[in-house]
Every structure is written in structure tokens, then in C-alpha cells.
Amino acid sequence: MSDAPPFRRVLVANRGEIAVRVCRGLRELGVGSVAIYSEPDRDAVHRFAADTACAIGGTTAAESYLRIEAVLDAARASGAEAIHPGYGFLSENPRFARAVEEAGLVFIGPSAASMCKLGSKAGARELAVACGVPVVPGFDGELPDDAAWLVKAREVGFPLLIKSSAGGGGKGMRLVERESEFLDALAAGRREAKAAFGDDRMLIERRVFPARHVEIQLFGDRHGDVVSLHERECSVQRRHQKVLEEAPSPAVDAKLRAKMGEAAVRLAKAAGYRGAGTAEFLLDERGGFYFLEVNTRLQVEHPVTECVIGLDLVHLQLHVAAGRRLEDLLAGRDLTPRGWAIEARIYAEAPEQGFLPAAGRLTRVIEAEGPGIRVDSGVREGSEVSVHYDPLLAKLVVHAPDRATACKRLAHALRESVYLGIPTNVDFLRRVVEDPRFARGELRTDFLDRAPELVTPTGDATPSAVFVAAALAAVLGDGHVAADGSNGGEARGAASMFATLGGFRVFGGES
Template structure:
């Protein structure tokens, strides 16, 4: 007979920590949260039974600080550690350190993590068990020259992939052999920053592929089952943004074959716990699937599998880790209905999906009626640039795919996050795309269609609503006797019976200023604005200068041309390079006085595990450089100025 743990430490943050804590509470297990100084007021800290500070904001000094995590477990009497996903979830050294400290690591053995964490060894291992793999380079520790040679032998297009880690970090699709060297260097840099290991491999790129993954569950008694597939083909920059279960692509025979291949992959490494085997599948031939990698942890998209199987995967992680045997065989697993998930991230689609930040000023997240939101958000909490940009996941369930999609679109429309730009509105529009509705998916669909799913400018009604808020703020409030001085009402009335419309200069950052007339039939409350424009009534959520509708948000500010001329915005826009997102300057490649060519890389800004290269807008001379490597910068902060070359000069 096995005994469930009394206390479990959750070595993570954000929505996954909240989600794990929820199951711990349902099982009557005491939860221990850990937090950096940046997360002292975070939701997962408040919802846990106890919490321990583990360090300053940088992840390397807190959430990746193994001694601090082990000490937190010791001090709180934890018997086990749940790593969530990300951070140390797939770190074999951490899993072993837990075991050495007498703690149960709620995940697979360190040996399985190590084996499957090395994509090169993983491919060789599963291949020996009859699992088909993607053609590519062989051997570890290849030099840049060897990678180039392998890529040329395979033939472009090829995909460069870090051997360690996952989640699309450091991956580079290369279609032009001439830029292989540059892309290899960039992939190594990102891999080193994300995983501490810059080992790369190269694989054949399959055009218009689909990304299908199989959820597996294994116990320590030799039992392994799969829980069906998840379709994860809707991606941007190799990051999944929409996932669903099951997939419209697979028939029962292909599902069974891929499921058995996933089970064999799990057996090949002695897997225990919940894991995911990822396959790349040609859309025109689903039977020709190839193993890509195995994620030795709980996946972000695990809720869609939970909804169609009725199983709580975190609960079964805990039960398996405590020594329980799986009570069912493969024939007992049934898939019912359809579930689809959208990842809500702190990013701004109108600015090229660059990471965003800010403080959550207003929050409303749908729950119930076939909708589930897994979130780490709460009002008043800042969202910074130190950690992953994912804020929450909105999941919908229905008896069929069309119902699930319809429910998810409605849920995204009901999702209100004011104070931080997110991709919720973009995701809602993506779900209405004809190819998504029909299920004709591939991993390049989002990149091809993204531009058409981002609104072209700010709708007029947004400025009208903002002007209504300004007008409402000017209106006097009744005194204690309920009387309002009619002469103090901002009506626009002038002597002679003339009424002048009240107009307000407004702007949304990143757009040109607009002068908007305040509508007279608007309704303004502390949390809502309703305006009528061209016979259409528009409803907005509001907090301060923020307006939201159907998942989209706008930060509408007063525009003062004098103030703008005195600020950095008054400099020559063509010459001035500003930070496109809040983050950290990781690389500075030039100095004041350097002559540069148009398009030359000058700096690299990193935020939320994403790099953005700042390039010279034209040939010229660096006349100002206001940052150094390691500096933290705000969005739109001036980084450098490149003065153009005068006639007769030539950059060298």
C-alpha cells in the first residue's frame, strides 16, 4: 500500500504553480510555494499553504537556484518537489539533487531526463525501439563547420535545433545556405542563454508540417499507456499558441500507431510519470510521422487532454510518484468530446508581437460552462520582462470541435486584462480563420496569416470612448444637496447660442496622435464605457487610460505636443533607435564614433526569453550610445542615435 505525500514544494511560479497547488488542495496535500522578490505578491504565493523566498528577481538567482530550493524544502518539511514546466522541470541535475536530498522528484528519473534532453541521443535511442525519426545530422558536439556540412548534405531548407531544452528556443529555419554561418551563431547564442548548452543539431525541414504530440503516462511497475494526441500545429516562432485534442488529421488506425510509437519511446528510456512524445507529420500523409523529441515533464497544453479523458494529470503525477500503480490498461482509455486551448501572453501584436509589460489594473477571467482558465494573474500585480510571457491559458470543451472553438472565442472575448497588452484578441481572430475552422492546419499558418489578423490602426470608436472618459472626468459632481451648477458643465456652450464640440488630443503609443470629439450620448462608469458611433453601439471595459473589448486592449493617453517635443520623441525618428520592448541589453556591438552600414546589427535586447536585434536604420555614424550590456531598459527608451552619412561620405 502506498502513502500520498503530506507536503509538496512547487518549484515554479505563475499559472502552472497555481494549477499544481489546486490539485494539491483537492488531494489534501499541503503546498509550499517559492518566490523571488519580483513575485512576493504573486497569486501562487497567496494560494499556497506556505511560501518561502528563494532569492532576488533574476531566475538564475531564484527559480534556478537549486540549493535555495532544496533548503526551502528542508525548512518546510516537504517530502516531494513538483517542478511544473520550464525552469528546472527537465533538468537532470536537479532531479538527482532532489533524490540525493531525500526528496521525491515528481517526474521521471534523472536518467530519462538526461537521455531525452539530448535530442541527438534521444533520436538514436527511440530509433532502436522502432520509432521513426526525422532525417538529420548524427553525433554530438558538432562544430559550426560540421553543422554547415551536414545542412548542405541534407539540402535546404533545414532546421537548426538546440540539443538541450525545447519550446522553440534557439530554433532557426534556414532556407538559404548562404546564411548558415550567421544562423548557427545566433542559434548557439540563444541556446546557451536559454539552456546553458549551445550544442546544435540539424534536421530536414518538412514543408507545411503538422505538429502532433502524444500524452503518455507510466508508473514505476512497468505499465505505460497513452492518452491520445494533441494537435499543436498553430505556432508562431516555433512556439505553440493554440492546442487541441483530439486532432482532425488522425484516423483511428493512425492514432493507435502513433500512440504505440509514443509508448515505445517512453519504454526506451525507462520513463515514469506524465510525459509527451512529439511528432512531426506531413499534412498530406499522416501515416508518415517522425519522432522529434520527448518532453519529460507536464506540458503547457495538458488541460485539453484532461478534458477529453476526465483524468487529472497532476493528480496522476503525484500518485505515480508516491508509488501507485496505474489502475487501467490502454483499452480503458477513452476520448470524449473536443477541447481547445489558447495561450494568453504578454505581447503586443500591433508591435510585431514584441513582449510587453505593465501592472494588471483590471482582471476578469471566464470559468464554467465548459470554459476553464488556468492563470497566475491577479489585479495589482506587475508583469515584468524577467520570466516567460505566458500569463494564462483559456480552455474550452464541447461535444464537437465547432462547439469547442465557438466557446473558446466567446471566452477570449470575455477575458479582460487591462494594464498589460496581450494577444487575446489576436487569438480570437485566429480561431475564426477559415483554415483553422476547417482544420486545414500546418505549423506555418500563423506566420503566413498573422498580418491580416492584426487590426490596421486603432478603431475610431476607441478614441471616441477615450474622449467620453475625458469629458466625464471634467463634469462636476453634485454637492451634498444634490445640486449641480449648470454653468460648470462642460457642454461646449458659448455666448450667442453657439455650441462648440469638445475635442481631446489623444494617442495610443506607437500610433500617430488623433483629435477626437467627445460623443454626447456616451455612458461612462468606473468600469465600463458605452458609445454610439455611426449607429453602432460599442461597449468597452475601462480602467484609467486603458480600454478593452473582445480581448483587445488599448492604452489611450492624452497627447501634449509640447511635452512630446521636449522628450526623446522630439529627436529625429529616422536616426533614433529606441527599445521595442522592456527588457535587458545583452549585447552591444558598437561604440560612439563607429561608422555602420544600413541594417548592421548594433545591439541585442532580450525580454521574456526572446531576443530582438537593433539594427542601423541607415549607413552613418553612431553619435549616441546610451546603454551598456546588462542594462535594463523600458519600452521606447532611447538606446542609440545613428547620424546619416553626408554626401560624399562612405561607411567603411
């Protein structure tokens, strides 16, 4: 790729790990970076990942990262030429994309027009049908009242899924088994969608089952060219939220890869798509695939594609946004997937309590490292995890020559990962990755429903070594090395350990 920086300065309109990751990409290309942060994010890692940072005020997402005017003001004040939206928040909001362009700045993503075509699931569906891309039976549109929705639901058939027309990530999504549950689920979905996206339009579709979730990474430039960067499989989900993602997919061979890639490219070209995007499909057991939706942004799970394709997708986004041609950017590159990559999403949540999100302070963080291990993290030791935002802490990504090695590498990296102080899903992820069904690649969207013992393991008694470790910590200090090389242990550490490990009683002297 070219040596000239694609932009002078770019504002990153996001928070957490993705803001940190984008800032890294900007630095590598010699582009200045600007972060924005809300009130609770005053000390957040992403604020300090950028060259400069602008306070935008507010606490909830609606009061901060979703405020278009506040983001534009920050961009103008900081002299940014372009805005990278990350994922979530304003990334798939065509009003925002248009407002950015109207402010004379570059939106790093598709045009508002193609976002409108693809961003609403209804529009994307129509376009898919027109392009000859197979779709799941369903309905997405305006209806006068709930009675009319109930009639439509009967036509589509139960079980069916209710989804938000505007957004992704499972927010607002409901599985409805019976007609009697439909209207309550619709109302609850609308409330959740309204809170998450400010838009409560919903769609319904029949549940294709059993199925795998396979998606195609797309990239388009400003000159009408679109390429497929192949598939990712994201079948292991809980509450329709992805948990583990990998590339390639164990269920996709070169022939199917080409077929799905062609379908996705056809759709993107019809929408005049540019930038990074993802076409999501359900893949049934006979290799039939059904288009679900296009995510018009960089995905959370983009690192697994980067690993196996050998490209930096944030760099590519920046170059394409600056007008470079994919033909030149990808010239001479072999885009065949190489090896196997798996990503585990580390969340502040309690799997054994129905994946209840957790908030609070991370009192000890040691992130995994080693050959073939990448951690995209938005936290550090001492970070306060807020109730106001998505509880994703970090993404642990491994890359290995083959899938079996990748599974072992990921299991080991999860064992070494330390995120203490609040509940996390780390042990749950390890149980899944170490499960023989996962190792065999038997992935389905209902993987976790069929493996409840991985979510809530039968309660083993706490081994006595756990109590030994707690006692040792009290005597050996808090583990942080002081300037004189001491670790704060022994008698000198007594006061601090009393504070940090609450309730240990110290009896002085030799006993």
C-alpha cells in the same frame, strides 16, 4: 483513485499559472503545498496559492528558479517530501532530478537516467531509431568547429532547423533557408539556448513541410507500465511557440491514434519512463509521422487532454510518483477522447509588433467564465508582469461536445476576457479562432505565416464608441464597488479618476 494523500507535503519549484495549477491539485488530494518565489514575485499569485511560501531571492531566472541549491534548501526548510518541477526552469534538468533524489526527496517526474536518455534530442533520436520509430533526417552531436557544422548542414540539406539540444519552447530555434545564413543563426541560437537553459549544444534537422504538429501524452509508472493518453494537435505556432492547442486532432482517426500511441509507448518503455511525458511528432499530409522529441514533464497544454480524457494529470503524477500502479489508477476507465477541447495561451505580447513581449502592470483583469470554460491563470488585477520570465499570463481552455462548438465557445470566451494595462495577444487569438480556415481544422505549422492579416489586421479607424466608453469611465468611476455600494463615480470619484485616467479635466456642477 485512493483516498490516502500520496505525500504529506510537496514543494512546487515553479511560478505563474503552472505553480497555481499544481497547488490546486495538491490541495484537492490533501497534500500540503510549498511555493517558492523570487524578488520580483513577492506579490505574485502563485506565492499565495500554496499553504506556505519560501523566498529564494534573486531576480532573473538564473538567480532564482534555476538555482538547484536554493530550491533544495527551501524543500528541506519547509519539510517537503517531494518536488513538483512544473514545466520549464529545472523540470527537464537531470542534474536537478538526481540532486532531489540524493537529498532523500521524491522528484515528481522521470528518473534522471531516463531523462538523460530522452531529454537530449540526440539521445531520444537514437533510441527512436532503435525502437523503429520514424525520425526526421538531421544531426545531433559534438563537432570540432563551425566548419564541420557547415559540412553537416549541407548533408542534411536546406531549409533546415537549428534547435537547442537541451530545451524546448522554440528557445534558440532558427529556420535557415540558405547556407549563407547558417553560421550566424547557429551563433544566435547558441546564445539564446545558453541564456534559457544554461546549455548551448545545438542540433540541426531538415524541415518537414507542410506538416502538422501532433503529440502523444504519455504516462508511466514505477513498475514499467506506460500508457498513451492520446494526441494533442499544436500546429498553430508563432516563432515555433505554440499558440493554440487542441485534443483530439482533426487529422487523427482511431487507427492513426493507435499507431502513434504504440510508437510513443514503445519509445517510453525503452527509456524506462515514468510520470507524465509527451512525444512530439510531425504529421505530414499523407499521414506519415516523424518523431521529434520527448518532453520529460507535464506540458503547458496538458489541460486539453484532461478535458477530453476526464483525468487530472497532476493527481496522476502525484499517485504515480508515490508508487501507485497505472493499472489500479486507471482500472475501469474508458480513455476514449470525449468531445473537443481547445486551449488558447494568453501572453503579454504585441502580435502586431512581431510578438514583442510586454511588461508592466495589469490594471484590469476579468477572466472568462461559464459552462465548459476553464482558466488556468497566474495573474490577477494589479499583477506586475516582469521582463525576467516567460510572458504567459493564463491559459483559456474550453471543452464542448464537438469542434465547431468548441471554436464558438473559445471565440466568445476570448471576447469576454479582459487583460488591460499592457499589450496582450487576446484579440489576435480571437481573430485566429474566428477564422474560417481554423474553423475547418486546416491546421499547419505555417498557419500564421499564411495568414498575416490575422497577425497584423488592416488598421480600422477607432470607432467613436471607443471614445464614448473612455468618457463614460471618467464619469462612472473605476468600476470597483465600495463598502457602501457606490462605485466611486460622480463627483466623489473625481479625484481618483483624475489620477487613474490621467488628464481628464473636470468642470464642476451642472453644465
